[in-house]
Amino acid sequence: MSDGKDLVPGRMGRHVKVGASVPKGVAGCRLLQDLRLGNIMLTLLPLDKPEALAVANYCRENHIYFLFSELLWRGTFDLCWAAREKLPRERFHSKADLEEIFAAGGRYFLGRIAVGEIGGLLYGPKSYWVNRAAGDWESVPAAERVDQAKQLYLDEIRKYLDFERRELGESPLFDVDAGCTFKYHLEAGIDIPLLEAMPGDCTTLTAAIRGAAKAYRPKFWGIHIAMAAYGGVAVDAMWLKRFRISLYSAFMSGSDFVYPESGHFTYPDQAGKAYAFGSPEMKETRRILRECNQFAQIHSRPTAGPRVTLGFVYGNLDGYPGLWNKYVWGQSRSDKWLFGPAEWGWDYLDDVYRKGRWDDENTQGDLDFYGQPPYGQYDLVPIEAPLEVLNTYGCLFFLGWNTMTAEIYEKLKAYVSAGGHLVMSVPHLSTETDRGKGLALYNRGDFRDLFGVVVKGRGKSGVAGVKTFNRSTIPSYKMPVWRIRTDPRFMGFLDMAQTEVHGARVISGWSDFYFEDERKLLQNPVLTEFTLGKGTAFLLNSWTYLGDRGWSDYVRQLVRIVCCGEQGEIRVIASDRVRCAVYDGPAPGASDSSPAVSTIYLLNTEYDTPLCVRLWIRGTTCPPIMVEPAEMNVVYSHQGIVLAPDDRGVEIERWNVKQGAHAVGLFCRRDLTVRAFNISDSNQTVEINGSRVRLGAGAEASLPLAKRADSERAEFYDGYFLSESDEPLEIGGLPY
Numbered sequence: 001m002s003d004g005k006d007l008v009p010g011r012m013g014r015h016v017k018v019g020a021s022v023p024k025g026v027a028g029c030r031l032l033q034d035l036r037l038g039n040i041m042l043t044l045l046p047l048d049k050p051e052a053l054a055v056a057n058y059c060r061e062n063h064i065y066f067l068f069s070e071l072l073w074r075g076t077f078d079l080c081w082a083a084r085e086k087l088p089r090e091r092f093h094s095k096a097d098l099e100e101i102f103a104a105g106g107r108y109f110l111g112r113i114a115v116g117e118i119g120g121l122l123y124g125p126k127s128y129w130v131n132r133a134a135g136d137w138e139s140v141p142a143a144e145r146v147d148q149a150k151q152l153y154l155d156e157i158r159k160y161l162d163f164e165r166r167e168l169g170e171s172p173l174f175d176v177d178a179g180c181t182f183k184y185h186l187e188a189g190i191d192i193p194l195l196e197a198m199p200g201d202c203t204t205l206t207a208a209i210r211g212a213a214k215a216y217r218p219k220f221w222g223i224h225i226a227m228a229a230y231g232g233v234a235v236d237a238m239w240l241k242r243f244r245i246s247l248y249s250a251f252m253s254g255s256d257f258v259y260p261e262s263g264h265f266t267y268p269d270q271a272g273k274a275y276a277f278g279s280p281e282m283k284e285t286r287r288i289l290r291e292c293n294q295f296a297q298i299h300s301r302p303t304a305g306p307r308v309t310l311g312f313v314y315g316n317l318d319g320y321p322g323l324w325n326k327y328v329w330g331q332s333r334s335d336k337w338l339f340g341p342a343e344w345g346w347d348y349l350d351d352v353y354r355k356g357r358w359d360d361e362n363t364q365g366d367l368d369f370y371g372q373p374p375y376g377q378y379d380l381v382p383i384e385a386p387l388e389v390l391n392t393y394g395c396l397f398f399l400g401w402n403t404m405t406a407e408i409y410e411k412l413k414a415y416v417s418a419g420g421h422l423v424m425s426v427p428h429l430s431t432e433t434d435r436g437k438g439l440a441l442y443n444r445g446d447f448r449d450l451f452g453v454v455v456k457g458r459g460k461s462g463v464a465g466v467k468t469f470n471r472s473t474i475p476s477y478k479m480p481v482w483r484i485r486t487d488p489r490f491m492g493f494l495d496m497a498q499t500e501v502h503g504a505r506v507i508s509g510w511s512d513f514y515f516e517d518e519r520k521l522l523q524n525p526v527l528t529e530f531t532l533g534k535g536t537a538f539l540l541n542s543w544t545y546l547g548d549r550g551w552s553d554y555v556r557q558l559v560r561i562v563c564c565g566e567q568g569e570i571r572v573i574a575s576d577r578v579r580c581a582v583y584d585g586p587a588p589g590a591s592d593s594s595p596a597v598s599t600i601y602l603l604n605t606e607y608d609t610p611l612c613v614r615l616w617i618r619g620t621t622c623p624p625i626m627v628e629p630a631e632m633n634v635v636y637s638h639q640g641i642v643l644a645p646d647d648r649g650v651e652i653e654r655w656n657v658k659q660g661a662h663a664v665g666l667f668c669r670r671d672l673t674v675r676a677f678n679i680s681d682s683n684q685t686v687e688i689n690g691s692r693v694r695l696g697a698g699a700e701a702s703l704p705l706a707k708r709a710d711s712e713r714a715e716f717y718d719g720y721f722l723s724e725s726d727e728p729l730e731i732g733g734l735p736y
Contacts, residue, residue, distance in 0.1 A: 012599065029041065066108060115185075120137065147433045154188045182209045221255060225258065244631075298667065312381065313397065345546040355368070356370060362480040375570060415535070424451075424537075451504060452505075456498040466508050479507055484521065485514060496541060577609075584597070612625070617642065641678060650672075
């Protein structure tokens, strides 16, 4: 079985695995190969042992990674879902036979899906689960408190995982889920998390699975794209572009593999029209998938990345499902479980990738870095993550529910002391586990050691605004400072905490009048800032969670301030429809002490509009780079030189730098042009595949290059690779 770290070695890092869901049997394996769709597949376990062994042996011999779909009917211990019929135990493989089949796959067998969409207990409509109305899971039992609700959910997952391991053999167990609760699945014992993309917000849910993976350290994680069920109302040009975007979004995100669940062989659309295997639409779908596979086989993604320095904290006992349902923890028997301000706080994630209006008075600075998180990515960070994981984030921002404990409080103090930036509100410091009760503040509201304040209880409330009269001690946090005698900003119904300041710096205060002085604002602090060790802790002194509608204008501004203020050495100046990711790794053959090459991925999520992107790298703004609609560009930055090929199908063979001379070997799948930018303050020489140019400081040049194949991977450069036979094929049923 694979340890997950051979996925698959390349010159700059690892080749991300691209593949497809295929019918059962060796015929499905051959279909994947013949259509050149990739080197990973999801398939059904055959009931015939020789056939199952043949699949495992074929995959091992042909270097195809594979996983099996579910064996149990959901919500039961009945076999066999893969056969689409209920089977007595004696008609199914024995535990020993299953382990023999798994072992036959060697390192290419990745595992099996065990609890498919069990997160639906939290994110699905309640009517699905009452008496197993949808034929899947049964509703979780009723709970009174959030800690009980979490335990009931984990117990439900564990009973099926325990049965699988005890009765059906040892192998890595996957979930496949469309919500954001991966941290709970990993805590319950899932080995490998697998995101079902497309039902929800792919950006947020990818941030959730990536954050959970950092906290719980599974060997790898992947993305399973549900195009047939959720990809779109009609198979049209928009649908096809959305499929392409989904593949490259997954590639950029850090996923170790990606494949479509369905919609790539045949497709019944929502209006009842059937698209056959040989239809132009299905052939184009497979061409898009095949091109992504070609790219991933040519281009290896550096192993260090993506860079993520901003984390939105997925708090202790937060039962927010991330999709559809508006009950917390799937608990629908009492109104206290309905969404409230804690859950609405997650809606602010929509503002991370959103620029302000052109007339927004609070947009500041020389360049517009708004509309992008630092390095283009953010994580949903489980608060359960070890301190060393939390310390990898420059800022942690709490949005949803959190039940405070002494352990968490001390961990946050250590995080800030080490240099972190922390943003919380008063409800995040409550220890209460009953959603029907009010706040019960940790340490009786004495937060002098973390926030420099003591919260005495509930304060004033009413329609008012905020006046910001102090700048942050973090210069990049551009607070909306106005004179004190001015109109209140960010007005709403503000429910305040009664706060005494003990060492904190008051950034802003409650205001309901034009003519005021600083003394009055200090009496009712809204945002406070406290320096602890090397870091800074901000507290919004609200008595309600951030999703309370009255606070929305101010919190939305704070999110924008933090996203802009946490920007790093590589930044994007572009439309908020551009997505970016930054990876780092040594140039092939370079010593470990050599500076890393930064690989920058730029994805245009517009369907029809080309977008210009300007990269800001260590203080220098590069010339505009055009990214075509629904396409991804690859850009490299290394020791003062930026290379921007006009085709992403490239791989660095070598990049040697000596006394301002850059000698680069580049494999490319077609003839192309590479633009070279000198962002250093000295003259540089750039030579790529023998084509040479001298660049003065700040200069740029274009170098035409001929197609050049890597002899070790020559098949992926062949001109026929993207083609497909017109021979009609009968396709068997897919796992999902």
